[in-house]
Amino acid sequence: MSLLRFGSHPRFRLSAPVMLALLFLAVLWPSPASAWWNEQWTLRKKITIDTGPSGAGISDAIGATPVLVRLHVGNFRFGAAKEDGGDLRFVSADDKTPLKHHVEKYDSLLGEALVWVGVPDLKPGAKNDIWLYYGNQKAPTAVDAKGTYDPDTLLVYHFNDRSTPAQDVTAWANIAQNAVPGADGAIIGQGARLDGQTALTLPGSPSLVVAENGELTWSLWVKMTALQPGAVLFSRTEGANGLTVGLDNGVAFVEVTNGGNTQRGAGGAAIAAGTWHQIAFAAKGAQIILYVDGNQAATLAAGLPTMTGVAQLGRAASAAAPAADAAAPAADAAQAAPASAAVGFAGDIDEFHIAKVARPAGFIKLGAIGQGPDQAKLIAFSVDEENAGWFSGGYFGVILRSVTLDGWVVIGLLGIMAVISWYVMVDRISYLNRVSAGNEIFLKHFRETSTDIGGLLQLDNQENDPSFGGELGKKQRKSVHAAPLYRLFAAGAQEIRRRFAGGGYRRLSPQAIQSIRAVLDSGFVRESQRLNRLMVMLTIAISGGPFLGLLGTVVGVMITFAAIAASGDVNVNAIAPGIAAALVATVAGLGVAIPSLFAYNYLTIRIKDVSSEMQVFVDEFITRIAESYELPEEPVKQAAE
Incomplete structure (x- = not known):
């Protein structure tokens, strides 16, 4: 009301051009940014993780999950950040709570970075926002690989270690027992290469022990050199018990042997050689669900057997599993292992995860989309905002x-x-x-x-x-x-x-x-x-x-x-x-x-x-x-x- 009186007073009456000019300036004047997490950081950008219909289209529960953030010259100003990316900070949507993260790769010269961020509670079917802060040359490095993953994550191999055994970035320190050749240009930075003869051996750690009918989530990115019958991706055996994950002429399968009785679940379209795909399964109780690229491919009505032995990637841990028991029920006989012998997997692998809980379907689908070539459906970057200068924000x-x-x-x-x-x-x-x-x-x-x-x-x-x-x-x-x-x-x-x-x-x-x-x-x-x-x-x-x-x-x-x-x-x-x-x-x-x-x-x-x-x-x-x-x-x- 006072503003109207001021404008209507004869001594302060504004002409129409002046009022239009003021309105134009009000529209174009940069709006003040929301509360700044820390004034020592000069730049920030909003990262939107869209799990709704306009993005990844995930309707199942997700929960806490690590999210891969790919930075390049098209969405990030490497010249404004520290050379090693040590000033990167991730903050939740409230712009107050810092998020744990670690850097898998940061190359300011080539303008490429791979950063994993632990998002505590990712909602399905919605747009979830986090903030990326940078632009503080005096900031100390604050990566926390162990804090990026929840305690249920037992093993994570990024395969970014050259000529050394794969390092586990989780708090469980399940380091591989041997080294395998690296593979440049993998789905996420550097990967590993398997020739079908040499396997990557996992440690016999107590944290990796599997209880009978226990929970387990397993995932791996693979790229076959060529189609192979019975190619083994993962194998773990102990006496008459065993667990095998593989590709049979490009068709994913999971195979469980319990007391000599072998059951197999296979499904989904055959994946093509020379292309990257995520193979995963989640086991809980008497059910194992197999996923290919985040989509459910098969369901196996079987529980995990007790296993405490050593597991391998890329080759069967022992001789082929015995054939199905003749006395097995007809339903089990239909899922019996094929007669073809298992062979080692030949191709590239990347991003190997094991968790001691059965992850929900939304969690697995988010990993497949967020880590794969369709990441643009999930993650979007806003423009940079500055906390200083006339044009800030x-x-x-x-x-x-x-x-x-x-x-x-x-x-x-x-x-x-x-x-x-x-x-x-x-x-x-x-x-x-x-x-x-x-x-x-x-x-x-x-x-x-x-x-x-x-x-x-x-x-x-x-x-x-x-x-x-x-x-x-x-x-x-x-x-x-x-x-x-x-x-x-x-x-x-x-x-x-x-x-x-x-x-x-x-x-x-x-x-x-x-x-x-x-x-x-x-x-x-x-x-x-x-x-x-x-x-x-x-x-x-x-x-x-x-x-x-x-x-x-x-x-x-x-x-x-x-x-x-x-x-x-x-x-x-x-x-x-x-x-x-x-x-x-x-x-x-x-x-x-x-x-x-x-x-x-x-x-x-x-x-x-x-x-x-x-x-x-x-x-x-x-x-x-x-x-x-x-x-x-x-x-x-x-x-x-």
């Missing part, structure tokens, strides 16, 4: 920071063009103002003077300066001298003086009057050229500004799409900043052209008015000359005789 800072070098070159050229166009506007408007003021004073006194133009011409005075009866002051005389009408008048007066320089009868023939008109017409052309001086610069700004801006935009869009293609991350958050920055060039071009267009039209109208005024004055001046210096009738007759 707003859109302009993000846009300007994303402008490429070619864009700045175009914007610089447009800036030069804008300076020139504004100079022309100011110069022409000020000149026309002086012209109008001088013309007005001159015409007033010219028309108020006697019809005898001789008094105006002061033919006996060589100063070419009308005195108007001494009525003009110094300032007015200066304004009159700047008037085109005065200069036309002075040119005509000079012509008349030249004709009467010898004294005698002061009369002009029609031919002489036409000659004076020709002089005035030439003066009119010169004055018109003076009025239109530099106007061509405005036409160049009007026509060339938008095209130059469009050139910058097109080049910027090309560079943006090339960068996206190189990084391989196709999502709107990677594309949007580059496209927005590319459009800055077009905005700059329009910013040059639009004021120039308005000014050109305004100046053209004013120049046309002055030109019309000069044309009218020439006609009026010639008429008064003809009246004042008309030849008498007698001399005309004598000339005719």
Whole structure:
């Protein structure tokens, strides 16, 4: 109410343009960011984990889970962070609670990072937000691999160790017993390579002991070299008990042997060789569910047997499991192991996880999507926000920071063009103002003077300066001298003086009057050229500004799409900043052209008015000359005789 009263008060009434300008600034002014977790960090970005229909489409329960965050030049400013990524911090949606994380890979030179973040309670069918903070060169490294995973996670191998046994990053320290060759370019950084002969042996740790009908979750990313019958991915046996996970000509299977009785669950479409896929299973009680790429592939009605022995990746732990007991029920016989012998798996593997609980289906699906090639469905990155500077937290800072070098070159050229166009506007408007003021004073006194133009011409005075009866002051005389009408008048007066320089009868023939008109017409052309001086610069700004801006935009869009293609991350958050920055060039071009267009039209109208005024004055001046210096009738007759 007080604001309305203020705006309605006569002394404080705002004009419509001012109110529109204030509204425009209010809309574009960067909105203040929400509470900053720590002021020592200068940059942050929101990461949205979308498990809803618009994202990963996960409706089953998820719970606490590690989430893989892939950073690259399209979504992260490596130059603003520490070289080793030690200033990375992840904070929950409340912007208060730090989250545990650890770095699997960080390469600021290549612009690539793989970071695992422990999210405590991920909701299905919703958008879950976390914050990434960076930009603090003094921050100590604060990675916590053990805290990234819950206590139920028994083993996690990233396979990022070269020529050494795979390290377990969980708190259980289940380090592999031997090393296998590494494989570059795996699904997540570096992986491991199995040749079908050498297996990766897991430790005989008490934490990995499996109780009868106990709970277990197992997952592994695999890429087959070629289709193999009965290829073993994981094997653990102890006497007449055993557990095997493998691929039979590309079809995933899980096989349980309990007391010599073997049951197999297999299903899902055969996976293709040379492509990455996640194989996982969750066992609880008398049921084992097999998953391929996060989707349920088969269900086996069997519980895990008791196993305390050593497990292996890539090869059967012992000879092939015995055939199904002849006395087994028909239902079990249908699931009996095939007669083909087991063989070692040949191909690449990556990201091996074991947990001592049966993870829900949503947890497994989130891992398959979030770690695989479809991660863009799950994770989206917002623009960077800053906690300092005029553009902090707003859109302009993000846009300007994303402008490429070619864009700045175009914007610089447009800036030069804008300076020139504004100079022309100011110069022409000020000149026309002086012209109008001088013309007005001159015409007033010219028309108020006697019809005898001789008094105006002061033919006996060589100063070419009308005195108007001494009525003009110094300032007015200066304004009159700047008037085109005065200069036309002075040119005509000079012509008349030249004709009467010898004294005698002061009369002009029609031919002489036409000659004076020709002089005035030439003066009119010169004055018109003076009025239109530099106007061509405005036409160049009007026509060339938008095209130059469009050139910058097109080049910027090309560079943006090339960068996206190189990084391989196709999502709107990677594309949007580059496209927005590319459009800055077009905005700059329009910013040059639009004021120039308005000014050109305004100046053209004013120049046309002055030109019309000069044309009218020439006609009026010639008429008064003809009246004042008309030849008498007698001399005309004598000339005719």
